[in-house]
Amino acid sequence: xxxxxxxxxxxxxxxxxxxxxxxxxxxxxxxxxxxxxxxxxxxxxxxxxxxxxxxxxxxxxxxxxxxxxxxxxxxxxxxxxxxxxxxxxxxxxxxxxxxxxxxxxxxxxxxxxxxxxxxxxxxxxxxxxxxxxxxxxxxxxxxxxxxxxxxxxxxxxxxxxxxxxxxxxxxxxxxxxxxxxxxxxxxxxxxxxxxxxxxxxxxxxxxxxxxxxxxxxxxxxxxxxxxxxxxxxxxxxxxxxxxxxxxxxxxxxxxxxxxxxxxxxxxxxxxxxxxxxxxxxxxxxxxx
Amino acid sequence: xxxxxxxxxxxxxxxxxxxxxxxxxxxxxxxxxxxxxxxxxxxxxxxxxxxxxxxxxxxxxxxxxxxxxxxxxxxxxxxxxxxxxxxxxxxxxxxxxxxxxxxxxxxxxxxxxxxxxxxxxxxxxxxxxxxxxxxxxxxxxxxxxxxxxxxxxxxxxxxxxxxxxxxxxxxxxxxxxxxxxxxxxxxxxxxxxxxxxxxxxxxxxxxxxxxxxxxxxx
Numbered sequence: 001x002x003x004x005x006x007x008x009x010x011x012x013x014x015x016x017x018x019x020x021x022x023x024x025x026x027x028x029x030x031x032x033x034x035x036x037x038x039x040x041x042x043x044x045x046x047x048x049x050x051x052x053x054x055x056x057x058x059x060x061x062x063x064x065x066x067x068x069x070x071x072x073x074x075x076x077x078x079x080x081x082x083x084x085x086x087x088x089x090x091x092x093x094x095x096x097x098x099x100x101x102x103x104x105x106x107x108x109x110x111x112x113x114x115x116x117x118x119x120x121x122x123x124x125x126x127x128x129x130x131x132x133x134x135x136x137x138x139x140x141x142x143x144x145x146x147x148x149x150x151x152x153x154x155x156x157x158x159x160x161x162x163x164x165x166x167x168x169x170x171x172x173x174x175x176x177x178x179x180x181x182x183x184x185x186x187x188x189x190x191x192x193x194x195x196x197x198x199x200x201x202x203x204x205x206x207x208x209x210x211x212x213x214x215x216x217x218x219x220x221x222x223x224x225x226x227x228x229x230x231x232x233x234x235x236x237x238x239x240x241x242x243x244x245x246x247x248x249x250x251x252x253x254x255x256x257x258x259x260x261x262x263x264x265x266x267x268x269x270x271x272x273x274x275x276x277x278x279x280x281x282x283x284x285x286x287x288x
Numbered sequence: 289x290x291x292x293x294x295x296x297x298x299x300x301x302x303x304x305x306x307x308x309x310x311x312x313x314x315x316x317x318x319x320x321x322x323x324x325x326x327x328x329x330x331x332x333x334x335x336x337x338x339x340x341x342x343x344x345x346x347x348x349x350x351x352x353x354x355x356x357x358x359x360x361x362x363x364x365x366x367x368x369x370x371x372x373x374x375x376x377x378x379x380x381x382x383x384x385x386x387x388x389x390x391x392x393x394x395x396x397x398x399x400x401x402x403x404x405x406x407x408x409x410x411x412x413x414x415x416x417x418x419x420x421x422x423x424x425x426x427x428x429x430x431x432x433x434x435x436x437x438x439x440x441x442x443x444x445x446x447x448x449x450x451x452x453x454x455x456x457x458x459x460x461x462x463x464x465x466x467x468x469x470x471x472x473x474x475x476x477x478x479x480x481x482x483x484x485x486x487x488x489x490x491x492x493x494x495x496x497x498x499x500x501x502x503x504x505x506x
Contacts, residue, residue, distance in 0.1 A: 080316050083309040084455035090302070235455050263301055271294045 023262070025064060030259040032066030034073050034252025042251045073256035082257060084235060085242040092154050092227075092238050093220040099162025100216045105205055108171035109197050113183060123172070126165040138229050145230060156230035161220060167212045174208040174282050175201065211279025214272040221265055313456050320503040321494040323462075325449060325487040328432055333425040335473045341417040346409045347402065354388065355417045357399045368399045368419070376403055377418040379411075385419070431476035432467075436488050443468045444477075447496050448486040449504070462489065464498035 029037065039048045040061045052059045110116075111123050129137070137160070145156035178201070186196045202209075227241045239261055246254050269276070341355035355376070357368075368374060368387045376383045385403035401419060405412060437444050448463040469480040489496065496502070 078308055078312055080309075080313050081455045083305070083312060086305060087309065233453070235453060260305075264298065267294060267298045267301065271291060271298065 025062075026255050026262075027259050028064055029066060030073060030255035031069050031071070032073070032255070033068075033070040034076055036067055036070075037073065037252045037255060073253050074260070077253040077257040077260065081235075082239070082242070082246075082253075085237060085239040086261070088154075088236060089221060089223075089238040089240065092157055092223065093217060095154075095158045096161040096220045097213060097216055099158070100164065100167045101209060101213060103163060104167030104171050104212060105202055105209065106197070107168040108175055108205070109201050111168065111172050112175040113180075113196075113201070114193070126168060130165040130169055134225055138225060141226075142229055151230060152232045152236070154231075154236065157223065157226045161216075161223075161226070164216075167216065170212055170215075170279075171205055171208050174205055174279070177282060178204050207275045207279035207282055209279070210272050210275035214268055214276050217268050218265055317503055320501055321492055321496070323449065323460075323489045323492040323496070323502045323504055325504060326433070326436065326490040327487055328430045328484050329476065330427060330429040331431050331476060333423070333428055333431065333471060333473050333476060333478055335421060335423040335471065337421040337423075339419045339421075341401075341419065344412050344415070344417050346412070350402070352402045352404055353412050355385070355401045355403070355419070357401065357419055359397045359399065360395075368401070368421075374401050375420040375422070376401065377420055378405060378407065379415045425471075425478075428478055430482075430484050431478055432484070432488060433490075434472065434475060434477055436490050437467065437477050447489040447492075448484065449489055449502070450486050460502050460504055462496045462498060462500040462502055464496075 032040075035048070038044060039046055040063070043058055045053050045058055052061050111119055141156070141160050142151070145151045150156040150159070182204075183196055183200055186200050191199065222240050223238055224240050224244070227238050231237050231241075243254070243258055243261060246257055250257075339357050339359070342358050344353055344355040346352075347354045368390070370387050370390055372387050374385045374387055376385045383403050383405055385401040387399060388402045389400040391398040391400070399419075407415065432446055437446050443466045445464055445466045448465055450461045450463045451458050452461060453459070463486060465482065465484075467477065467479050467482070469482075471478045471480065489502075492502070
């Protein structure tokens, strides 16, 4: 039994290391100088990487550690364009998060506890929309944004994302496990529906709300497709799109730029880690 | 406790990025050369010009006198288009001539002006023939004050200021514009085939060149 446990531990540790390797590689390589990054990871043949060339073939010299420690790329990455894109990402993510955290609990409560005609049919449509790939939804979103003159503005991304059905689905699944007698008790005590939602259902949804917050943050922070379709002005693009541009335009800075970009997501994950698992478990019925 | 620390770190991270943004954007602006601007003026162009003929001879075929004026390339030969009337002064007598032909040579332009005169053939040959040009334009709206024009190169040039959208608002770039075809009256320069879409850079403490990023007085 002990031996089996040890084997499991070794296999899982190895898998965890494989998963973490790209991130570790990125962080460690962010401490190399811009020149070294260019010499190692681009096709450009320079006097410093000519040994890695054979005829027309140029090899990348992948290494986990830089030749010498440097913070140069961090300083260089913090240029006005990068910083603008960073704040673009923040300004796109925050309204989506606020929208999701306001709309989803209300919609979930309405679907679960309020009786109205066709609610199951509408919820079924919600699920259908949720299951469709985002690339498919971009076409109707684009047409709607065009009609509303929202193209080339962040609102074209923010509005559909704030009304994303995933949050409603997640929270409704959580509410399904909630003991309705608590809600009835509140009603008997004379509380109106808004107070029942605010004082009973909302606190009960807290773990799932935190999970929704974390998942929505990661999704919005890494938004790419919507931005490519809706945003024409390069200076309005989020950092996720700009990073892809940096790979070819400024390869020396890419590791540092990506490391800074990753920090908020890691901090949010660390902050919500406990509730993330609990919230998803509650919503999926693993834990009642 | 752990959550409080993490929230503090998260908030501090965003505050730090905010502070870095302020410093970087400000620093980036401060290191740019500062320029002053002016707009093209709307005014009249007034040119009084005299040119002495190189030689005058009698064209026996047409029985008219022909004066040959030689203009350097940067002179006003374009003020005498073919078919235009020209005021001439021949031995303190006023005559009217007609521009017959313009010959473009490598180093200069030759303008041939024909006229009739009661003077004798010999008299004309020794006379001083002056072509006079008194020109006051209509109101022109693309006049560049001569002090903003740089004559240290051929053709002369002027620096304009182009505006482009940048990550933190508008960015300003120098545009070098050569002035190949122009009229000047000593005060203004009027570019003939050039549309001036941007303001003119009137002064800058540092050397300028095409594409240089600069900042302006607010």
